[in-house]
Amino acid sequence: MTESALFTIFVVAYLFYIGKSLNPPYPREVLEFPWLGSFFLFSSSATVVVAEHRLKKGERGGFHLWWGITMALGAAFLIYTATEWYHLIYHDGLTLSTNLFGSTFYSLVGLHASHVLVGLVLLGIILVASLTGNIKDRHHEHIEMISWYWHFVDGIWAVVVTVVYIIGMQ
């Protein structure tokens, strides 16, 4: 709930400042729809569900596999964002201080990316704990919480995509 409120404010700031930048680059010129990144992140939501099912059935091997795939997809998303930012910064010259678009874009997408990073760390802790045999049945609830968090981060991405890459590029 807290995180939703936090994101709400950044989303509002983004919406409020759409089209108010006084100098280029403008979103339409430099942004591309993140098909690949969205694919990575949204499919990771599905894989985490599969991983949970495997865990409930007691198939540790399957759980590790799908959990690992989830982490790989999350990492791929971050790498995609990193290349996007690299391109924006060094090719298009857009930084946090260039204009309002830069300020709102990096803060909103960056806030989301930081949540993905936190999610990756949490997923990683579970993977290591499970591989070393420290996950017992009573920990299943914790794992469920972490997968909920992961779904939440995905849901936020849906909002961010809508705001930044659909509404913002009109």
Added chain:
Amino acid sequence: MANPTSSLKEVGTELAPAPPGREHGTLTAWIQDLIFTVDHKKLGLMYVGMAWLFFIPAGILASLIRTQIAVPNNHVLGPEAFNQAITMHGTAMIFFFAMPMVFGLANYIVPLQIGARDMAFPRLNAFSFWTTFFGACFLFLSYIFGPGLYGMGAAPDASWFALAPLTSKAFSPGNNIDFWSLGLLISGVGSVTGAVNVMVTIFCYRCKGLTLYRMPLFTWMVLVTMFLVVMFLPPLSAAQIMLVLERFFGAKFFEAQAGGSAVLWQHFFWIFGHPEVYILVLPAFGVISEVVPVFSRKPIFGYPMMVAASVMIGFISAGVWAHHMFTIGMDSFSVTFFAFATLVISIPTGIKIFNWLATMFGGKIRMEIPMLFCIAFLFQFLIAGLTGVMLGVAPFDWQLNDSYFVIAHFHYVIVGGIVFAVFAGFYYWYPKAVGRMLDHRLGLWHFWIFTAGFHLTFDPQHFLGFLGMPRRIYTYQEGRGWEFLNMLSTIGAFLQGVGAIIFIINMIYAARKGKIAGDDPWDAWTLEWITSSPPPEYNFEQLPEVRSRRPLWDLKHPEDPDWRFE
């Protein structure tokens, strides 16, 4: 976390229970216990202690402010020091006196009232306290660290709501604003985690039979408060993150030259800022709702309406923030909407006042100190509400915004309402926490001097506002007709200081020599009075079972229990 020595010490104290008010062991053992404790009662007391710790410098700043403007053309504080003083006074009183007080009371009382052994997440509780505490320390270190401009420390100086663009690098070149935004960001994390903790505790740890509909009103109002904290603190954090990005990395959020909007900062700040008022006042309502029935010897009048009104206040408080911004030039639709919402929110508040009065009506009122503070609260909060409604009427606000009328209004809310309720709660629950009663005679002195000082300080400020005295000015010229009222106000401020000192003396005196309280000194009805005073670490030997809203009444009067009428 688990430190072998500290756990040994705890075992030791359990074997030989300390007499009330006295701690066994050495100073280092005591400090170690404070640092490693996860007990909700100790953390609650630490929150409260922190609140009083920061109340002292913030109070001293207030008296410095009043001294400066007591007479025209005064030079006790320069303009820069004055700006720092008003900023630090406001910030510290809101975030490091009132908020820790709310969390302290919630921490101490809520688990006892719902018959739980501790909070849901004890270690998270300790984390919340320490982050809040370090955030506060960080803010106050600004006075020491960094020479700042003019060589007097880099305390924040842009007033407690830090309006853009005054906070931009161009206008605030030092690190003053950074201390403000980072300090509050840190303590904000603690507040949010603390709020989640209290919510989970209330939802999941109620004892057998304690349905939501039987829950004590203090717990109910704390629950609504914690929802507000979780929903409306993040806007402030978000805005402060933007401010930090702007000041350190050159982002453009609030910079008009780049198309940014200073008004957006105001919106973000007040989306937090107005619910914050209800975050502080709802627990105060909760205290009043506990004290008034016990000292009127009647159950609370209109319990369902009280709960409904609290929840309504929680909802409506989300839609009134822009009444702080009538003068910045909004379109007429927004002005109408926010004026309307502001008037609507006075309805549930009025319902509450009527219910307290109806509870007192026909009751056998005992004029103990907590009740005195409650009665004063009722008068003062009514006036605070009325001036609030006046300011909610937009044309009236255009005339008086940013004048001393506003200062008088919100100090009536915060001092006349919240601080009085805190005092009532203190006199009511102190015996439970310490095991000894606060002294009645000193309490009377405290009550009358503080109340007189309060009215002497803030009543004249209404008129100063009408006479056109703007807020935040560090001095003024002679001959505007403000001298006499300002002098009165300053005298009142020092009277309040005397009252507060008497209160502190009373607390110290009572901890050593006060009358032994016993489990239930007020003949009250909620669960915290079942257990011993002070309660043992596990709170209850047997978890209680509740069958009505007044479980202790049922125990004391088995021939006429409440649950027969439910």
